Amino acid sequence: MSRRPRIIRSKDGHVLVERFSLFRRFEHTVVASSFIVLLLTGFPQKFADGAFSHWLIGALGGLENTRLIHRIAGVTFVFQSALHALLILWGAVTGRMRMVLMPGPQDVRDLLANMSHFVGRRRHPPKMPVFDYRQKFEYMGMVLGGLLMVVSGLVLMYPVQVGQWVPGEIVLALRAAHSFEAVLAFVVLLIWHVYGSILSPDVFPLDTSIFTGYMSAEHLREHHALEYERLFGDAPLEAVEAEPQPTPAEVSSPARPGPADERHG
Amino acid sequence: MNTTTPLRRPLAPTLPTVLLATVAWAAPAAAQAERADADCLACHADLHGQTFTLPSGERLPAWVDGAGFHGSVHGDDIGCTDCHPTVGDYPHRPPTAQTARDYQVQAAEACTTCHFKHATALQDSIHYERRLNGLPEAPTCIDCHGSHAVAPAATPRRATVDRCATCHEDQVKDWQASAHGQAVLAGDPDAPVCADCHGAHGVTDPNTPTAHAASFGVCAKCHADQTVMGRHGLDHRVVGSYLKDFHGASNRIYAALGDAPAEPVASCSDCHGAHTVQSFKDLSEAERADRAAAMCQDCHEGASAGFATAWGSHTPPSERHRPLVWLIDLFYKLMIPLMVLGLIAHILMDLWRTPGHKHPEGHS
Numbered sequence: 001m002s003r004r005p006r007i008i009r010s011k012d013g014h015v016l017v018e019r020f021s022l023f024r025r026f027e028h029t030v031v032a033s034s035f036i037v038l039l040l041t042g043f044p045q046k047f048a049d050g051a052f053s054h055w056l057i058g059a060l061g062g063l064e065n066t067r068l069i070h071r072i073a074g075v076t077f078v079f080q081s082a083l084h085a086l087l088i089l090w091g092a093v094t095g096r097m098r099m100v101l102m103p104g105p106q107d108v109r110d111l112l113a114n115m116s117h118f119v120g121r122r123r124h125p126p127k128m129p130v131f132d133y134r135q136k137f138e139y140m141g142m143v144l145g146g147l148l149m150v151v152s153g154l155v156l157m158y159p160v161q162v163g164q165w166v167p168g169e170i171v172l173a174l175r176a177a178h179s180f181e182a183v184l185a186f187v188v189l190l191i192w193h194v195y196g197s198i199l200s201p202d203v204f205p206l207d208t209s210i211f212t213g214y215m216s217a218e219h220l221r222e223h224h225a226l227e228y229e230r231l232f233g234d235a236p237l238e239a240v241e242a243e244p245q246p247t248p249a250e251v252s253s254p255a256r257p258g259p260a261d262e263r264h265g
Numbered sequence: 266m267n268t269t270t271p272l273r274r275p276l277a278p279t280l281p282t283v284l285l286a287t288v289a290w291a292a293p294a295a296a297q298a299e300r301a302d303a304d305c306l307a308c309h310a311d312l313h314g315q316t317f318t319l320p321s322g323e324r325l326p327a328w329v330d331g332a333g334f335h336g337s338v339h340g341d342d343i344g345c346t347d348c349h350p351t352v353g354d355y356p357h358r359p360p361t362a363q364t365a366r367d368y369q370v371q372a373a374e375a376c377t378t379c380h381f382k383h384a385t386a387l388q389d390s391i392h393y394e395r396r397l398n399g400l401p402e403a404p405t406c407i408d409c410h411g412s413h414a415v416a417p418a419a420t421p422r423r424a425t426v427d428r429c430a431t432c433h434e435d436q437v438k439d440w441q442a443s444a445h446g447q448a449v450l451a452g453d454p455d456a457p458v459c460a461d462c463h464g465a466h467g468v469t470d471p472n473t474p475t476a477h478a479a480s481f482g483v484c485a486k487c488h489a490d491q492t493v494m495g496r497h498g499l500d501h502r503v504v505g506s507y508l509k510d511f512h513g514a515s516n517r518i519y520a521a522l523g524d525a526p527a528e529p530v531a532s533c534s535d536c537h538g539a540h541t542v543q544s545f546k547d548l549s550e551a552e553r554a555d556r557a558a559a560m561c562q563d564c565h566e567g568a569s570a571g572f573a574t575a576w577g578s579h580t581p582p583s584e585r586h587r588p589l590v591w592l593i594d595l596f597y598k599l600m601i602p603l604m605v606l607g608l609i610a611h612i613l614m615d616l617w618r619t620p621g622h623k624h625p626e627g628h629s
Contacts, residue, residue: 048514054521063518064526118614125618134611159511160565163572171575172582173589175511180597184604191608200612201619 005231008214009242016214016242017231019130027084028210031142034077039186041070046179074153081146100130103140107133130227138192145185152178305345306331308355323365333414348375366401372412373405380406386466402432422458423449429459439540455493461486471539474525477532478516481507484533498546503579507533510577528564536560553578 005018020028044053044066060066091097110133113126131139152174155162159171197207202223209215217240221228232240309329316324334340349372352358362368377384387393387406396403409428410416426449430437440446440459448456462483463471470476481504487493489504507513512531519525529535536557537545545553558573565572582590 045514045518048508048518048521054518057518058522062522062524063515115614118618120618159575160568160572163575164567164569166571168572168575169587169589171572172577172587173593176590176593177597180593180601184597184601187601187605188608191605191612195608195612200615 006214007217007231007241007243010214010216015217015237015240016212017217017220017227018213019209019215020213022213025210025213027080030076030080034073034080035185035189037073038070038077039182041066041073042182043186045070046182071157074150074157077146078150078154081150101136101139103133103136107136127225127229128223130224130230132224134192134196138188138196141185141188145181145188148177148181149185152181302331302334302344305329317360319360319362319365319368321364325365325368329413337411337413337415338417339415343379347378348372350375364401369407369412370396370401370405373407376406383466390464390466390468391470392468404432422454425460425465426458433459436540443538443540443542444544445542455487455496457487474529475519475523477529478525479520479523480532480534481513481516482520488533500579502581506577506579506581511575531560531564535563 007018008016010016040056041060044050044056045063047053057063057066060069088097088099092099106129110126110128113122114133116122117125155171155174156178162171197203197210198205202219217228217232218237220231221237306329309327310331312327312329315327317327318324329345346352351361360368360371362371384406392403392405396405408431426437426440437459441450445456449458460468463469471480485504488499489501491501494501508517515526515530516532519530534542537543545556548556554570554573557576557578558568558570561568561573561576577587577590580586582588582594584591
């Protein structure tokens with residue numbers, strides 16, 4: 001992550017800045033799909049009175065099957081989380097990773113500044129870093145909520161063994177937490193993530209960067225100005241150039257002059 | 266007087282009743298029935314000690330207690346040939362039954378004509394199934410209700426237990442010593458007799474995995490009823506607390522799907538007993554915990570006393586009972602709505618200040 005992001009030019013002439021590596025996009029796919037499977041197999045157990053719950057559990061082949069699927073998805077999530085944590089640990093130890101999602105005091109200032117903008121006391125929203133406080137909030141929610149779900153989920157998988165080491169009340173409390181945290185995670189995802197990456201006028205109809213891996217320099221300048229300045233200084237959008245790429249994999253521009261040549265030629 | 270039918274009780278319009286009604290049109294029916302009964306009883310009321318012999322060699326009494334019959338619920342309504350339609354005039358046709366039990370089962374077929382609903386319920390029952398599958402003594406109508414001297418259905422509830430005890434003696438003895446049995450014997454109208462839990466005509470096999478998973482519903486009929494439990498100083502929330510805990514959360518889903526787990530999940534009777542149920546009211550908290558720990562080990566190998574406290578007991582969490590659970594409940598009950606409100610407020614403000622909505626020039 002510490003390397004400079006790839007900067008390429010799309011077919012229609014937009015300069016695109018790499019936002020998510022292939023590995024990050026893979027992580028998103030694994031987390032999103034395991035999260036959805038966990039919700040679909042967990043909520044019918046939580047809301048055990050609903051006709052839809054009964055239908056879904058029946059369609060999944062009964063309660064035991066539903067629980068098996070839930071545990072497979074849960075273990076997938078555990079391994080993905082462990083890999084994610086190990087890579088961050090490695091990045092922190094070697095200093096080769098920019099901790100762009102780590103919240104700090106500046107994020108609180110950004111939030112307060114944005115609030116002043118919202119209430120009209122400030123003309124412009126603050127300049128945001130590559131991931132703004134809204135995105136860091138969601139990421140940290142995922143990390144902390146995920147940690148709680150992993151710990152409580154493993155306790156629920158092995159209650160007898162855990163009960164030999166800790167009081168049963170802990171098991172009971174973690175069961176309550178597992179159930180409630182799932183609801184919290186679901187509503188945050190439903191409200192915040194769906195707004196931030198689909199419904200917000202900034203990105204509507206869809207922020208495609210998690211699928212293509214790239215974000216336009218224009219969007220970056222508008223919504224993540226600090227990152228734009230880090231990459232391009234105070235250069236205006238028209239002056240921003242793509243780096244020469246041998247074969248831009250994600251957004252291919254087949255046989256034609258290089259973007260810089262095209263623009264100046 | 267209604268002369269269109271020989272019976273004063275309402276009848277389902279089956280073919281036999283329609284035929285009877287047609288035949289009876291011409292003459293006052295009760296008089297006809299009485300005359301026919303008088304013809305039969307002219308002999309059978311006097312046949313004390315006489316028997317007739319079946320092909321199996323078994324002998325059945327030929328004597329009929331005319332007074333007992335007339336005193337029964339049927340006495341005024343139906344006549345001998347309504348239930349014995351095949352005997353014909355004298356000399357009677359020999360019965361087709363081979364054995365005494367066959368004769369009783371055949372005789373009970375007559376009940377179906379009028380008591381259709383109960384008869385079909387019986388056909389869905391474990392008693393019927395067992396009788397078809399090699400257990401001829403499994404009961405049919407007359408084994409519980411009698412034949413000539415059928416008593417009214419509103420017999421004292423306590424007496425119905427005696428009918429079950431004919432075959433299920435051990436279970437009835439257990440029940441008599443249980444909290445339920447003691448209460449019934451002391452005249453408590455709320456406490457259950459056999460049929461309250463098992464059903465009467467449609468009694469199903471209580472020992473299947475499916476029945477076990479759904480069995481909390483049997484207890485819930487009374488124990489989730491605030492009025493009934495209030496009369497006995499019992500807590501009606503016990504069923505709700507069970508359904509929220511690990512075991513109940515599973516069994517309620519199995520019950521709703523008509524399904525059962527491969528390994529049974531604990532239900533009420535696994536801890537409290539079924540026929541042997543005893544009150545936990547007088548046990549101390551420590552005694553209850555000890556019993557719970559012992560019960561956990563029945564299914565959960567290696568379960569410690571600490572693990573047993575993962576069973577939240579039937580008391581809902583509070584600041585004194587399981588405070589950690591109570592705190593987590595409280596935290597999320599505040600956190601989730603606050604989070605939703607906060608996020609939605611942020612989104613609404615963001616939309617409000619989106620360039621194009623109010624400040625077209627406003628974006629940086």
